[in-house]
Amino acid sequence: MFDEDGNQMVDKKEFLVLEEIFRKKKDKKEVSEDVQRLEQQPLHGKTETTLLVHFFGENGKAELKFEDFYKFMDNLQTEVLEIEFLSYSHGMSTISEEDFARILLRYTSVNDVTGYLENVRHSIPDEKGITFEEFRSFFQFLNNLEDFAIAMQMYNFANRSIGQEEFTRAVFVATGIKLSRHLVNIVFKIFDEDHDDRLSHKEFIGVMKDRLLRRDRGFRVEEKFVSFKSCLKKELSSK
Incomplete structure (x- = not known):
């Protein structure tokens, strides 16, 4: 869905759109606005979570292969x-x-x-x-x-x-x-x-x-899983 150039990989900006949609429900207009906003953003800044660095490298220039994401x-x-x-x-x-x-x-x-x-x-x-x-x-x-x-x-x-x-x-x-x-x-x-x-x-x-x-x-996660889930959610949604 988000591999716009059809190269079997997802770059950082393509992934950020996906992350934004998962973070909260959006209509088509809001998704379009997200794409425009992300295209104008520099690749460095507040979006540099550990997860994004893992997927796209410290400079944000790496691309994420389907096989690597599947393995993750x-x-x-x-x-x-x-x-x-x-x-x-x-x-x-x-x-x-x-x-x-x-x-x-x-x-x-x-x-x-x-x-x-x-x-x-x-x-x-x-x-x-x-x-x-x-x-x-x-x-x-x-x-x-x-x-x-x-x-x-x-x-x-x-x-x-x-x-x-x-x-x-x-x-x-x-x-x-x-x-x-x-x-x-x-x-x-x-x-x-x-x-x-x-x-x-x-x-x-x-x-x-x-x-x-x-x-x-x-779904209500048992107390022993709360810290794990919170950590993952923070990585996926933090800006």
């Missing part, structure tokens, strides 16, 4: 997930299956969370745990939930639920992410309400879409 966002997302994972792992290399279920069910409209947790507790007598790689892969998958939902919809049209092997294959085909057998088994234990070892569209997609919507609308 991927690393940032991984660090945020790692903070959450470590808050449950207490220094161990895994979190419990029950804690994984608890994290997934946050921000959902599920009334009987205890019932879901009981399903996991009784279905997984020998606790193996969820590693960070498994944890990260699942949330990467959730970021591509819409693509997977299309595959699930095919089963829904045929009035069919989906088994673990079909679920794993559909995730990989739709998102390119391969979930471990253990992780998929845990997901089924959490969401398989009728205990037939198959998931319906309603049992999984419905709950996960609801989770994403509720998280985005009413």
